[in-house]
Amino acid sequence: MPRPRHLTAVALAAAVALPAAGCADDSPPTRVRDGRVKVTLDDFSIAPQRIRARPGRVTFEVVNRGAVGHTLRVMRGEREVAGLKTLQPGASGTATGRFAKGDYDLVCVLGNHDVLGMYGTLTVR
Numbered sequence: 121m122p123r124p125r126h127l128t129a130v131a132l133a134a135a136v137a138l139p140a141a142g143c144a145d146d147s148p149p150t151r152v153r154d155g156r157v158k159v160t161l162d163d164f165s166i167a168p169q170r171i172r173a174r175p176g177r178v179t180f181e182v183v184n185r186g187a188v189g190h191t192l193r194v195m196r197g198e199r200e201v202a203g204l205k206t207l208q209p210g211a212s213g214t215a216t217g218r219f220a221k222g223d224y225d226l227v228c229v230l231g232n233h234d235v236l237g238m239y240g241t242l243t244v245r
């Protein structure tokens with residue numbers, strides 16, 4: 121039986137409606153190993169949603185498993201530290217940045233995808 125995608129999107133949107141909780145994903149954060157981490161974009165999610173890294177260079181190996189185009193930007197406030205152009209469905213790419221200690225946001229900047237659930241965090245310690 122096919123997975124009802126619209127229900128998944130609604131559930132994610134509901135989770136976003138509780139920003140103070142910050143626990144849409146209860147699994148432990150994914151640790152960057154050897155400066156690399158795999159990220160999967162879907163309609164409408166970023167997985168893993170929480171990533172931890174040591175200061176330094178990090179390369180995100182990104183694949184779009186969704187049915188529409190997606191991007192990944194890693195932001196510190198308004199500043200983009202790493203990012204890639206729009207990935208069409210099935211496409212993959214990499215984004216590399218140099219990260220100091222701090223808290224960063226992962227986001228797909230297309231349409232209202234962030235509101236639909238395409239957001240996450242990178243914590244560098």
Ligand SMILES: [Cu+2]
Nearest residue numbers: 190191228233
């Ligand atoms: Cu998107």
